[in-house]
Amino acid sequence: MTTMTETSARFREFKMPDVGEGLTEAEILKWYVQPGDTVTDGQVVCEVETAKAAVELPIPFDGVVHELRFPEGTTVDVGQVIIAVDVAPGSGEAAEPTAPAVAEPEPAAEPEAPKARQPVLVGYGVAESSTKRRARKGTEPPAAAAAAIQGELNGGTTVAPTPAATVVPESRPLAKPPVRKLAKDLGIDLATVTPTGPGGIITREDVHAAATPAPAQASVPTAPAAAPEVVAVPVAAAPVPGARETRIPVKGVRKAIAQAMVGSAFTAPHVTEFVTVDVTRTMKLVAELKEDKDMAGVRVNPLLIIAKALLVAIKRNPEVNAAWDEANQEIVQKHYVNLGIAAATPRGLIVPNIKDAHDKTLPQLAAALGELVATAREGKTSPAAMAGGTVTITNVGVFGVDTGTPILNPGESAILAVGAIKLQPWVHKGKVKPRQVTTLALSFDHRLVDGELGSRVLADVAAILEQPKRLITWA
Template identity: 55%
Template sequence: MTTATAQTFLLPDVGEGLTEADIVVWRVAVGDTVTVNQIIVDIETAKSVVELPSPYAGEVVELLAAEGQVVAVGSPIIAIRTADAQAAAPAAPAEGEAGGPEPKLLVGYGARDAGRSRRRRGAAPSGAAAPAVTPPAAPAVTPPAAPSRDRPRAKPPVRKLAKVLGVDLAAVEPTGPDGTVVRADVLRASESGGRPASADPAPAVAADGSETRIPIKGVRKHTAAAMVASAFTAPHVTEFVTVDVTKTLELRELVQRRREFRDTKLTPLAFVARAYLRALARIPTATARWDEAAQEIVVPAGVNLGFAVATPRGLMVPNVKDAHTLGLLDLANAINELAATARAGRTTPEAMAGGSTTITNVGVFGVDTGTPILNPGETAILAVGAIRRQPWVVEDAAGERIEPRSILQLALSFDHRVLDGAEGSQVLGDTAALLAEPGLAVL
């Protein structure tokens, strides 16, 4: 005879090595019937918003954590009454038991839908939790929805990008040939779609209206702790250079007119990134990390180039994997996608991990330059300022003259334990030289 059993789902380690997460929104309420792998809750970690699927099929008995509550990994968050615990969700083998597969970490299952309502559906937690049962090792992937009859025209990479950003292709105005939706259309639709539901902080206004209090949690909490640790661990040195990038901007205009770049938003940042990557190739220790425990400097085989992105949830630094292997077109597309994904609140934990060095573009805010703090674990970070038209001394065979030119300031902060002054100066100087004379890249 089958007996009804209450199973408790514990907040899992979502594969980021973190210890806690915020409950953003419950997708179910007490009394609802759920199925295995049905999304039941959105949680926000220090890096991303993750959807958690149910490991059990049955009726929701109790919500053991409230929306907005910070919950430690391993704590109970929901109780579900199942018809048969063993049939609904087989437990992992006990510790030391032979013959069973090693349990896998429960990781994020797709990006959250920015358009979902944040209306509270569940009740506040109350009462004691039922006995804990280990969640299943690897839930199945939720099957995709059936395609519409009037399926918009788009290439597979563009469809994948739209899915990641939560953009409905049917609602996108196509600009490609024969009504095809291109990458730039998806990015434009994503940027105009507003902020994700989870982005807005929940300030608490004082009774007299004199102040507003914003909870420190999620990305902002993680960023604050990381920046303090970085500032007081790595001895920062920052150097500056001012460079005439007129020729690089002329090259950008020329390249943008090429057919293969027609659907790509080609920004000056892509050229800065290419120049920086070339400079790093000469000083590979600029992408190294300091291993205090082993007393070693660890130099990676390649470069995962991070880009600091200001988002409604705080500063995020996703990175382009193996950026040193990409040409200008692929690098520009990767940068655009990283930024759009981050602003949409859909950056995955994988995209945040394994960075080698970072570029922060403060120029988008009209700032000339700054003294950036190293992303924890990295040796160098390049700040890119605003490009301004200024009078500049130009020297050629005819002599010197003053002309209006496009001028950019760069600042490189680096860990003086890993790089000495000469090496840091060479990285910054080589980057500036390639931006001043982009033709040097063929050497």
């Protein structure tokens, strides 16, 4: 499916793309442009919300905004035209585009002027060539092959070039959006990766191979200085004076999360276990790491040590890192950990995850946590960042809550809730002393994690937080 159409040589239309994985609709949250505004290729024109995340959409061509087809707050089906752009302003009178929800195809008797640009999907487009000439005879087969590859990368649509299309090799490396996201997460420049896929496409294996020699060379973003690790408390709608009730439509991310939580709660048999632990030594370690020059530029906090402790516990008890395949009646053992961090946002709860967290050093894990939190605060978390999680941490302690019984993120086997860390009287070396204490709660899917396994995992996390030197001796 293409995301743009042409209604004349002058006007072009941009359709709502599938910004997730098979999504069928999205709500227009905000327009950043209005009719009469000049736009350029790659400029963000609106923000939309799907059932997975809020995403900004870039326009794939230059011109002047002619018409916005839908107002803010409208839910639009994928494939409907959302904006029309005059790509040749000042060129004189021209027939204006019609305004159907989905553009009608042009009559075969009046073919449109060919364009060198291929369809785009959420910013993965290519720059339009400034030079256009008729292709020489005999060049159509290679062009058709290139168009087929580019069409697949842009959403699964193959667009055959017309005889007059410019045949110019693309300078942009060929890679699907998830592979581009993986490369970004690993700090890999796709231009430096050797492709092994069909037609010169870069695969996930190619990116991992490029990252192997120097996995720690990725740029380390500075985490925000704010303290909370759970992003933001959901904002309630302002009450209307005199009204006794306020009704808020359930849609987008909040609707998807509600459905997922109901499905999880009534599909996976939950078991929750609790342990209260003295984390005084962990808090001292956090204070020391904040002064360590090797941790400069990243945020160090208790959540970082808790995350590392959970990863070590999973390594010692790998059976907990699994999923239940109902269709095939199989337990799927995961040999990687995509560590989810539950984050409350104004649009609802989201759970982005750190890919391959088990392979990260402590500085790398700190950098990934900082980037995850900063992205979620800005409302920029992508659908890809929330896909593929295996185990999750939810930090309810930032709200002053002692503990809870967390519900599993759908498709995962376990979730660890971290309570508030408080100074409490504690028996230490035979005497009652004030110590830093917290309560941990581990919920797990009892179909694949029995009580013994769940207890071992929770006990290991608690033991590491009580004696953080076990991060070294157990790793």
